[in-house]
Structure formats: C-alpha cells, structure tokens
Amino acid sequence: MTNLIKKYWFVSLVVIFLFVIIIYFVYDTNKDTLSGxxxxxxxxxYTINKIDKTAxxxxxxxxxxxxxxxxxxxxxxxxxxxxxxxxxxxxxIAKENSQTIISNFESQYGDTYEEQLLSALKQVGYSKVxxxxxxxxxxxxxxxxxxxxxxxxxxxxxxYIDEKSPRIVSHILISMEDPNNPTQEELDIVKxxxxxxxAGEDFGVVAYNYSDDTASAQLNGSLGYATKDTQFVPxxxxxxxxxxxxxxxxxxxxxxxxHLIKVDSTSLKELELVDDFYTDIYSYYPNMQSxxxxxxxxxxxxDFKGNKELEIKLKKYLGISE
Amino acid sequence: xxxxxxxxxxxxxxxxxxSDAHAKVNNPTxxxxxxxxxxxxxEEVYNNLLTNYGSYFTITDATDKILDAEIEITDExxxxxxxxxxxxxxxxxxxxxxxxSYYGYSNEDEFINSIIRGERLTxxxxxxxxxxxxDLMDSYNPKKAIVLSFTxxxxxxxxxxxxxxxxxxQEVATAYASSLSGSSEIITSESTYxxxxxxxxxxxxxxxxxxxxxxxxxxxxxIVKVEETDPxxxxxxxxxxxxxxxxxxxxxxxxxxxxxxxxIYDKTLYDDIKANYSNYVVQK
Numbered sequence: 001m002t003n004l005i006k007k008y009w010f011v012s013l014v015v016i017f018l019f020v021i022i023i024y025f026v027y028d029t030n031k032d033t034l035s036g037x038x039x040x041x042x043x044x045x046y047t048i049n050k051i052d053k054t055a056x057x058x059x060x061x062x063x064x065x066x067x068x069x070x071x072x073x074x075x076x077x078x079x080x081x082x083x084x085x086x087x088x089x090x091x092x093i094a095k096e097n098s099q100t101i102i103s104n105f106e107s108q109y110g111d112t113y114e115e116q117l118l119s120a121l122k123q124v125g126y127s128k129v130x131x132x133x134x135x136x137x138x139x140x141x142x143x144x145x146x147x148x149x150x151x152x153x154x155x156x157x158x159x160y161i162d163e164k165s166p167r168i169v170s171h172i173l174i175s176m177e178d179p180n181n182p183t184q185e186e187l188d189i190v191k192x193x194x195x196x197x198x199a200g201e202d203f204g205v206v207a208y209n210y211s212d213d214t215a216s217a218q219l220n221g222s223l224g225y226a227t228k229d230t231q232f233v234p235x236x237x238x239x240x241x242x243x244x245x246x247x248x249x250x251x252x253x254x255x256x257x258x259h260l261i262k263v264d265s266t267s268l269k270e271l272e273l274v275d276d277f278y279t280d281i282y283s284y285y286p287n288m289q290s291x292x293x294x295x296x297x298x299x300x301x302x303d304f305k306g307n308k309e310l311e312i313k314l315k316k317y318l319g320i321s322e
Numbered sequence: 323x324x325x326x327x328x329x330x331x332x333x334x335x336x337x338x339x340x341s342d343a344h345a346k347v348n349n350p351t352x353x354x355x356x357x358x359x360x361x362x363x364x365e366e367v368y369n370n371l372l373t374n375y376g377s378y379f380t381i382t383d384a385t386d387k388i389l390d391a392e393i394e395i396t397d398e399x400x401x402x403x404x405x406x407x408x409x410x411x412x413x414x415x416x417x418x419x420x421x422x423s424y425y426g427y428s429n430e431d432e433f434i435n436s437i438i439r440g441e442r443l444t445x446x447x448x449x450x451x452x453x454x455x456x457d458l459m460d461s462y463n464p465k466k467a468i469v470l471s472f473t474x475x476x477x478x479x480x481x482x483x484x485x486x487x488x489x490x491x492q493e494v495a496t497a498y499a500s501s502l503s504g505s506s507e508i509i510t511s512e513s514t515y516x517x518x519x520x521x522x523x524x525x526x527x528x529x530x531x532x533x534x535x536x537x538x539x540x541x542x543x544x545i546v547k548v549e550e551t552d553p554x555x556x557x558x559x560x561x562x563x564x565x566x567x568x569x570x571x572x573x574x575x576x577x578x579x580x581x582x583x584x585x586i587y588d589k590t591l592y593d594d595i596k597a598n599y600s601n602y603v604v605q606k
Binding site: 033034035036037042043044045046047048049050051053054055056058059061062063065066067070071073074075078079081082115122123125127297300301302303304305307310 | 343388
C-alpha cells in the first residue's frame, strides 16, 4: 500500500484532497440540519424543561381544539372536488383573480404580502401560497354547488323573495335645496323630465341626461339590486316596494329632492344574474352553506369509520340537527 | 483503489442520508373520515393542524410549562381573578355569557384561568427584571418623578405656585387642566418625553423643587419633580413598570425559553416559529 501511494503520489494527493472536500461539503450541508428525537419509539416535536411533546400528544391537543374545523375544511374540499368538475373557465377566472389578489396584498402589505396571504390561506385549510388558484377554483365550485342546491330547493328562493322583495331599481333625482319649497328652476327640470318621459323617451336616457345622482346617472339611473333591507331613506324605500316590474313611481319627495323610481325587474331570471342576489340569500339562510355541503357529502357517501363522536361534533359544527 | 472508491461512495451516501427531521404521528395512514372516494388520514389532519395552529399552540404550551416551573398560583392571584370576574359580570349583566362566547371562552372557569395566567406572566417578567437587575438599571436608568403638562402657560405658572405651596399634584393637575394626571410615574430611557424633560429627570436630585420647562414647541409647558433617583429604593415599582415594556417581555421570553432549553425537533414547526415568533427559537 505504501509503495503504491509512493508510486502514485500525485493521484493519492488528489484523492485525499477530494475526500477532504467531500467531507467538508457534507458537514457544511448538514450543519444546519434539524435533528429529530424519539422517545419510546414516538417522534418528539419539541422539548421544554426536559418535558417531551410527542407528535401524537400534539395531535391530540390540536385536534381537541381545532380538529372539527380542519375536518370541515377537508370535507368541503373533498365535496367540491368530487361533486363539481373543474372547467377551463374556472381555471381562467382563478388565474385572473389570483393575480388581482396578489397585487392587492402587495400594495397593502408590501414585502410581507406573502406571509399575510399564507396566513389567510391557512384559515381555509391550505398551507402554501401556491395553493391560491386551487382555493379560488374551490370557491367557484362551492358557489356552483350552492346555486344547484337552490335550484333543487326552489321553495327556499320563493320564501326569500316573499320576505325580502328583491328587485333591480333605477331612479332619476332632481336635487333641491329645500324640497318643501322647490325653486322655479328646479320645478322646470321636473317638468322637462316629465315631458320627455311622456313623449316616450327611455327612462335610462332621461336619467343619464337629467339625474343629479351622478353615480347612478352614468349607469342610466340604475341603483342595482335592492331589497326591503336596503339602506334607502324611508320615503324612497316605501315607494320602491309598492312598485311592480316596469312601473315608475310618481315623484317621491325626500330630503335630497324629488325622485322618480323605476323597478327594472323582479324576475328571478334577471335577479339570478346579479351577485348580490346570492350573497343576500346566503345571509338570509346562514346554515344553507353547510346544509348544501352536508347533503352533497351524503350523496357522495360519508364514512366516519365508526367514530360516532366525530359525526356528532361535525353535525354540531355545521348546525345540522339530527 | 476499490477501497478508496468505497470510501467516496460512503461519503456521498452520508450526503443523501442527512435531511431535516419531521416528527410523524403513529398510524399516519389511519382513516379519520372518508367522503366519496377521498380518504382523510390522520397524517393529513395532523399536517394541517400543525401548519395552521402548531406554532402558536407550541409557544403557549411551552410558556405554560415555564410558568409551572417558575410561578406558583397563589391565593392572592385567585382572589384578584375572582374580583375581576365580578367586575365584568356587573358590567355585562345578561350579556355575560355572550361576552364569554364572543371572546372564545367555553365557560367562566376558562376565563378565570386566563386572568390568572396573565397575572403569572406579569410576575414571570417581573422576576426576569429582578434577575437582570443591574444590567437593566444601566440600560433603562429608571427614576420616579411627577410630570404635569400644560398648553396654557398662565395655567402652568399658576399650577407651579400651588405645587410649591405643597398642594397635591393630582389635585393641581385637575384644577389647572394638565393633560397628565400628576401621579408619580417611573420614567426610563424608553419614555417618550421631550429632551428637556428627560434632561431634568436624569440630572435632578430628590431635593430639587418642581422645575418648569418652558415651551420650545410654542405649545406645551412641563412641570417636573423628581421623587426618587435610586431604583433600589423603589424596586417593586420599577419592576412592575419595566415588566410592561414590550422590549422587556420579548427579552424575558427569550431568557426563559433558553433557561428551560426549548428545542424543536420538527422542521415544519421550526420554520413556522422562526418566521413568526423568532425570539423563541433559542436552540443552537
């Protein structure tokens, strides 16, 4: 061996040098590696004051406090993924929305935006910033699930409509300093509006040309979706609720001035096209979300693996009565 | 030659064999629930719980273990907690249960335990102040003083006359519209008074009378009287005051986590705590 090394001294030197490099590289790569710990065959997560907390102990503690919420998130994901197919449109919308969300987080939080975004995603059961698009696809699927649930339960929609009188509304406002004593100039505009409408001019066009509510005037007078709970002044709200579809009110006096109110639509087909319709229904039926998920989960089949306690706790969490 | 190659191969194996530890639950593939064709396993639930709640829970749990080792629950703490509960109940009346629920307490006992925990945490930080007394006195240079503040110089002058007569400073503060209450306070290097006020606080003796600091901003006039310059004579007050500082609480947390050798053996948890609660990562 010694003769061999002497004969091939240069090669030996190179090998030793390489060996040292490798050893150093291994040391450097692993010096910050986190080492594990086992106690009685159980993995330890952390130790404090020589007291070990194993993974199973931590699991039990966390599960007691937060387990049901976590399982619900998983259940919702499973239902969304199995009950509703992912479409290209969903993927496109998710991609666009994720870019908007990231931009918004960046402008609000600056350098820490990823941390904040991750924190928000963790609340809904995801663990990486990259999961954002997946989450947004899930949202679309869940929304579609609820819409299907409502279609299958039309009595829920009818009850909501009967209770809340939803409609799409427009108005023309003639602003007045003192609506109880309008000036001649203000009354002239009122007359002009009346004349144009009587001549058959479109309500929206007249609103665009004359309404002093500049925000809605830009939208041909449209105030959008309204119900009996919309925060309009009482006189306006009362007059609005008395109108049927396509009806226009007489002049309604409020402390803003004189209004003409038009109900553009009360038809379900039109209302369903407006996001506010579904948002309002979900608020009206706070348990509907969980009922829809629960119904679909049961259709797919739920197996609690004999854990009756889990079943009871999950139903309680969802607000599902036995 | 073969031996050399064997050694090199072993070294390379070492390289691939060393990776960060991730603590695993037993029976990770145990099915918790199955929905349609999707099984949710124990490992999946655990990983989710660890990611979402692990770091906060760990810090809280570790802190509780430190409290158990350092701060006994005394009858005085229990009495204070019960007294606090009565005050809350008297305020909230029929909304008491709603209040408990809103703040995440299942019942009254949980809330009492939370109050007692708060008292123990304060005591723990105070103990840290006592443990590190000399260093902290050098850093924070605490003094006990009375400071009044006026936006009207006439009021300030009149207040000074009263104070020099011996009128109670809190009564003077009220009578002459001081924006500060006139009660004694512990002032340190972290206090946010103006440079002029701090100069008086740091140089005056307890024998000096009330000093007026004329306005340099054209708005505020201060009156200052130093009551005690030696923190050793007012240890409890100084400890209580310093214990309320964020900087001291952070230093105390690190001190105790180090003292009780807090060590994390899971990479996911380690990274999360390092990112969100870095002062608690004390292991080498």
